Amino acid sequence: MTIDETTHMCFACSPINPIGLKLVFADKGDTCVTRFVPGPQHQGWTGRVHGGIVTTLLDEAMAQFLYRRDETAVTAELTVRFRIPAPVGSELLVEARQTGARGRLLTLEAKACLKDGTVVAVAQGKFLRVPPDALG
Numbered sequence: 001m002t003i004d005e006t007t008h009m010c011f012a013c014s015p016i017n018p019i020g021l022k023l024v025f026a027d028k029g030d031t032c033v034t035r036f037v038p039g040p041q042h043q044g045w046t047g048r049v050h051g052g053i054v055t056t057l058l059d060e061a062m063a064q065f066l067y068r069r070d071e072t073a074v075t076a077e078l079t080v081r082f083r084i085p086a087p088v089g090s091e092l093l094v095e096a097r098q099t100g101a102r103g104r105l106l107t108l109e110a111k112a113c114l115k116d117g118t119v120v121a122v123a124q125g126k127f128l129r130v131p132p133d134a135l136g
């Protein structure tokens with residue numbers, strides 16, 4: 001896949017998308033991790049981070065796990081369980097890992113936790129391999 005890591009506009013991880021989350025990822029053991037401090041602009045109900053933003057963090061962590069391992073795949077299905085409200089202003093630690101692979105189908109899981117380890121949300125993702133040129 002040919003993607004310019006400095007100029008792409010991914011909402012979650014682009015360094016230059018003006019309204020993006022600007023997530024930075026790293027590999028840690030068999031996981032891919034990131035941290036994010038949601039601001040007031042990321043809330044739904046007052047003081048609670050919007051579930052779509054939490055979902056984006058989880059989805060992106062799984063997608064980055066694959067990207068960093070040279071897999072070209074897209075999210076085909078995503079299930080999120082929101083365990084507790086994510087408070088605006090509290091850092092979220094997000095990690096993703098692969099749980100399986102069968103043919104084109106890759107399965108992953110991700111979780112978002114508060115700094116004290118409290119789990120905020122967990123996700124199961126199914127990703128389907130696509131040809132590299134399908135993703136530009």
Ligand SMILES: CCCCCCCCCCCCCCCC(=O)SCCNC(=O)CCNC(=O)[C@H](O)C(C)(C)COP(=O)(O)OP(=O)(O)OC[C@H]1O[C@@H](n2cnc3c(N)ncnc32)[C@H](O)[C@@H]1OP(=O)(O)O
Pocket residue numbers: 003005008010013025059060063064067073074075076077104105126128130
């Ligand atoms: C370090 C620096 C960073 C730099 C960083 C650079 C940028 C890094 C950007 C990252 C960016 C990430 C972003 C986040 C991840 C997105 O957000 S990805 C975007 C959201 N997802 C999409 O747009 C996907 C939209 N859907 C599709 O394109 C198509 O439906 C799919 C998923 C490719 C599948 O279509 P298809 O290839 O035509 O396949 P299809 O014939 O439907 O199914 C093939 C097989 O898979 C099976 N299948 C399909 N769906 C499922 C399912 N959900 N469950 C089970 N089986 C399934 C089918 O049953 C079928 O099985 P067989 O009949 O072959 O046995």
